[in-house]
Amino acid sequence: MAIAHEQSRQHGRCVAAIDELAQVILRDDDTGAQALVDELLDGGVSIEQVFLDVLSPAAQRLGAMWESDTCSFADVTLGLWRIQRLLFDLSARFRSDSPNDVDPAIDGRRILLAAAPGGQHNFGISMLGEFFSRAGWAVETLTEPTQAELIAAVHARWFDVLGLSVGSEVQIAGLTSAIVALRRASRNQKLIVMVGGAAFAHHPEYVALVGADCMGSDARAALSAAADRVLAQEHRC
Numbered sequence: 001m002a003i004a005h006e007q008s009r010q011h012g013r014c015v016a017a018i019d020e021l022a023q024v025i026l027r028d029d030d031t032g033a034q035a036l037v038d039e040l041l042d043g044g045v046s047i048e049q050v051f052l053d054v055l056s057p058a059a060q061r062l063g064a065m066w067e068s069d070t071c072s073f074a075d076v077t078l079g080l081w082r083i084q085r086l087l088f089d090l091s092a093r094f095r096s097d098s099p100n101d102v103d104p105a106i107d108g109r110r111i112l113l114a115a116a117p118g119g120q121h122n123f124g125i126s127m128l129g130e131f132f133s134r135a136g137w138a139v140e141t142l143t144e145p146t147q148a149e150l151i152a153a154v155h156a157r158w159f160d161v162l163g164l165s166v167g168s169e170v171q172i173a174g175l176t177s178a179i180v181a182l183r184r185a186s187r188n189q190k191l192i193v194m195v196g197g198a199a200f201a202h203h204p205e206y207v208a209l210v211g212a213d214c215m216g217s218d219a220r221a222a223l224s225a226a227a228d229r230v231l232a233q234e235h236r237c
């Protein structure tokens with residue numbers, strides 16, 4: 001009971017911090033943002049909780065503010081950059097937080113993470129990179145790639161998994177043909193394609209529609225889905 005109560009209390013603190021962090025970020029208050037994160041960590045909130053339950057929702061909140069015209073695109077872009085800087089500043093601490101997370105069967109597997117063609121923000125990709133790197137994956141990321149750049153990457157280098165983040169439903173229309181082209185060009189002819197982002201969070205049925213193999217609702221779920229697919233594929237061979 002005591003553990004459940006403490007977990008509930010920490011979750012409540014994270015929820016309360018989401019709006020506060022978004023507002024502090026929009027005020028260009030880097031010191032205040034860092035102080036808020038430090039307060040959560042000092043109060044017993046795990047760094048993984050901060051990543052998943054505060055930084056990620058705060059980034060989503062900024063995106064929602066832009067979509068509702070309560071925040072400019074420039075403000076959102078700068079805000080996401082500031083949240084991403086918080087992520088980078090905490091990276092070393094995060095990667096050393098759970099050193100036993102590496103599964104020998106997964107260690108060294110290769111994943112390419114990128115925003116789907118047409119995507120403009122990369123915070124989600126950075127978050128995924130932190131989780132996959134900590135778990136022993138060899139991670140490569142592409143920032144706002146074109147379809148041609150993605151095709152060139154999977155053709156030139158072997159990847160077990162391609163992870164595509166899709167922030168807007170506008171990107172869905174061209175994603176099916178893009179995935180077909182990427183599979184055709186891939187050096188790994190059994191390339192696993194994983195998708196995620198707001199578009200799939202709202203419509204998980206799109207995963208099958210675009211021809212992807214799996215999705216991750218957040219970084220932890222994406223890590224689990226990718227590992228499960230890789231190991232299942234290996235066992236079938």
